[in-house]
Amino acid sequence: MKILHLNSYYIDNHLYAQLFTVLNADVEQRVYIPIKMDREPENEVKLNQLELVFEKIIKPFHKYNYFGKIRKLFHSIRLKRFYEDVNYIHAHNLFTDGALAYKLKKKYNINYIVAVRTTDIGLQYRLMWHRRFLIHRVLKNADCVVFISNTYRDKLFAMMPKSIIEEIKHKVQVIPNGIDDLWLTNLKKPIAKPLKKEVKLLYVGQIIKRKNLLLLIDAIQQLNKKTKHNFTLTIVGPENSSEAEYYKQFLELTNTLPWIDYKGKIKAGETLLHVYRDCDIFVMPSKNELFGLVYIEALSQGKPVLYASGEGIDGYLKNYDVGQAVDPDDSANIAEGINTIVNNYKNYTDFDDVVLPFNWNNIAKVYKKLYVRNE
Structure with missing residues (x-):
């Protein structure tokens, strides 16, 4: 089995490297990590079944052009054929990685799970109303929606339409992060x-x-x-x-x-x-x-x-x-x-x-x- 991880927060969080290291024993992994133009790769680990793909692609104006950013990242994934020979996708946040996973599923029929981070809830979903229609599609098309605590599940659900909650609540799973x-x-x-x-x-x-x-x-x-x-x-x-x-x-x-x-x-x-x-x-x-x-x-x-x-x-x-x-x-x-x-x-x-x-x-x-x- 080969997993494509979509992980736009990889260089700012050492937790992901620990997860990929443990998965390495049984799972082949490719990790797509889009980073800002002025950043350098960090947290690099070398494992026999792990391929880290860093790409300097995110520009300052993308902060104000969300849909343009998603289109650019998706085009790059397609151009470089990062989706090839992949069995499954793990999107590690909702608004960037999840949106890309949704587009890949629609185009290439690759299933995915998506994780929800605190910034997805407190910043993006709460304030960026114009993005919600896409995010609802991301959630409805995911095989599983992962929260690291019940509290954050409840916070997101408190802001969501009841009709969407009814469609996704059966596939919600709470999975914590680990410690060293x-x-x-x-x-x-x-x-x-x-x-x-x-x-x-x-x-x-x-x-x-x-x-x-x-x-x-x-x-x-x-x-x-x-x-x-x-x-x-x-x-x-x-x-x-x-x-x-x-x-x-x-x-x-x-x-x-x-x-x-x-x-x-x-x-x-x-x-x-x-x-x-x-x-x-x-x-x-x-x-x-x-x-x-x-x-x-x-x-x-x-x-x-x-x-x-x-x-x-x-x-x-x-x-x-x-x-x-x-x-x-x-x-x-x-x-x-x-x-x-x-x-x-x-x-x-x-x-x-x-x-x-x-x-x-x-x-x-x-x-x-x-x-x-x-x-």
Whole structure:
């Protein structure tokens, strides 16, 4: 079997390379990756059954000419005959990859599954009304529509016509992303004891506005003034050149607070694992988060988590006692959430049921069954 992956977000997300690596044992794969003219290929992996096809093709005006972009990408796929000897298509987002998969099915009768990302919902579907007619066709013609959480399925369905939902709901499947084997082979249980006076908080993620890091810092300042505990915050995250003013504000604030340790970027690996192990609570009240595998990484090391209510991770974690959901726009509620975790710390005993489903080998088996069943 040979799969054509349509993956316009490949270079910005390392998760895909992990999935393709696991699938490589049983599936031949070609991955079409359209990128902006000023970008270079990234996340390149060399496997015996994997062909990565990067194409510098997306120009600045395509941001304002969606249908022109789709026509150009489709023409390139046809011209270079990337669809040849392919048994099945896996489209990794809805508005670009899904639209291309739909056009390939209509032209060459190749079946496909399509995944729905958070930007497909919160930005594209919510605001780009003129594109919806095409996207409804994409969804209706797909063999399977994949969401990584029930929350994002419900968010999209809340905006869609009921007639479309009735047509597609039977083929919706929720399949999470996986975490690196490093975390699963080094699982650590929670300490299941009350915390001492010093409480070590950890944030791992980009230093961008929607992550609510400045609001988190304000919440911790409140806690240090009002509670008996001394809270410290370790921050791991790269420099943010796209939001330069926000990043400057972040640096100015953190330089004035001795209880913050900003470590900059730390690559995934043993060093980052020990950073997780050295903390008591993982805190990231982020909005518009696709899912947030950092929460699962933290839980794999026995650390309870603070996260935003109503986001993808909330839909998954709300059935488990692993931390606290908070209003990400309310620093007082964030502070209250952290305090709740501290007061209940001894009750956190085992996170295995939450973490173990995020195994790439098991996830790849689900996808392979979908490929074979729908081929």
